[in-house]
Amino acid sequence: MTTLKARLHDDLTLAIKAHDKLRSATLRLTLTAIQKEEVAGTAARELSDVEVEKIIAREAKKRREAAEAFDKGGRTDSAERERAEGEVLADYLPKPLTDAELTELVAAAVAEAKEAGAEGPRAMGAVMKIVNPKVAGRADGGRVAAAVKKLLA
The missing domain is CATH 1.10.10 (Arc Repressor Mutant, subunit A)
Structure with a gap:
């Protein structure tokens, strides 16, 4: 298992034990996306840290876009949840360039x-x-x- 994926699993376990519903739900969805990518195609394979990072970035982008859509629709509570999930995922991504x-x-x-x-x-x-x-x-x-x-x- 790659180090980033192992970190996600470890953090999921900690979030579940701490009863942190937002963090555990976000990490579960992200790990599911990683697992889907691993079994996609003709043969199952182990993803590298770079590939896992790309999936996390894609999931974070989905959260940003969903938050914008919820804001336009007037659903601020849902937008805030999406932003919070995006912040959880940002912990696993490299620091953005200035x-x-x-x-x-x-x-x-x-x-x-x-x-x-x-x-x-x-x-x-x-x-x-x-x-x-x-x-x-x-x-x-x-x-x-x-x-x-x-x-x-």
Whole structure:
């Protein structure tokens, strides 16, 4: 079992013992999503920590989007629950990049792409290819793309 998945299991056990319903429900749903991913496809397999992290990030994103939808629908109690679940999942994700850190990484990727001959707005794909592995899981793709467009313009 991967270390992140083992941590989720251990924390679930602690949450159940502490009667923390929010945390235990959130961790159960996340572990279920991980288990579904492990058995999807032709053969069952063990996920790496990186893959588990991606699933947790996907689950956190679902919570953010659901909270926004509940807010628009006027269901603030449900929105608050979704936000609380998102905060539980945030404990298992790497610390997000600040705007300054993201700009610095993108600037380095733009410079690297220019050295390889990529110029102007058409270099977007080349820059994204360079910067995405560096920011994996620490910044939203839309935020990265906006930073790249800003520096290429």
